[in-house]
Amino acid sequence: MSPDPAVGDADSAGIALVGPGECHIWSAEARWAPELLDVLDERERERCAQFRHEGARALYLTAHVLARRTVGVQLGVDPRDVVFVPVCKNCRRPQDPPHGKPTLPGTPLELSLSHSGTRAMVALTTVGPVGVDIEEIAARAGLPLDVLSAAERAELDRLPEAAWPPAFIRYWARKEAVLKATGDGLMVDPALLTVTGPDAPARLVEWRERPEPHLPVRLEDLAAGDGYRAAVAVVGDGDRVQVVRQSDVRV
């Protein structure tokens, strides 16, 4: 794989090159097409086959093809030749099976992917570690409110109960984007993080018990379509990052 993203060229699907200081976001609607399995590596094909629900299988396939295509364009390589190495902060090597934040060794690119409902999202940047999260606002029997900090819970309490699901999912997408950027994922209690209220511009306000140097984090909400909320977080100097939302890609 070429380590120089500049060698890539925009491909026919309209996937743009990620410029310095930019973080690009692509999304796709889940699609099942058996020929797309050929784009995945052996481990991904195995994981894909493990999903018993065909919608979940299609979503996993779509997210991973989208990630491979967008990275492939940046590096000027065939999507099949892209090598993702998952790295888990919590495990000792070797990890069996491999899991954790996907990385692209030997390249300057940072990657994150997310899938929910029927939507997949991918973020790519060279600025610093990135986390993207998309969440469907599905009707739920109960919201897991214990993932909110006291300040977030107090904000939610001010809203009419009918407004809780979209507000909660807004919180959730922002917090998970940050935890995915740092690679902690849900091994860190999301209640330790406080983000701004659902109607305010996204910002990480506080992270209790967090050792440096994982801040500052640039946090931004993303348009994700009706019934969804999404956010992206980039670790690094927030003022330097320009978030560029790309149009949907048909995988």
Ligand SMILES: CC(C)(COP(=O)(O)OP(=O)(O)OC[C@H]1O[C@@H](n2cnc3c(N)ncnc32)[C@H](O)[C@@H]1OP(=O)(O)O)[C@@H](O)C(=O)NCCC(=O)NCCS
């Ligand atoms: C990663 C996690 C935040 C995903 O949340 P989610 O809303 O269910 O899923 P999303 O669709 O948003 O993201 C899934 C993607 O995040 C990525 N991911 C996995 N672990 C990650 C981590 N620690 N940090 C950042 N990204 C991670 C993967 O690419 C994954 O996609 P894939 O499963 O298709 O390969 C959550 O499931 C988690 O923290 N899991 C790890 C728990 C853990 O560390 N357990 C201990 C293992 S030793």
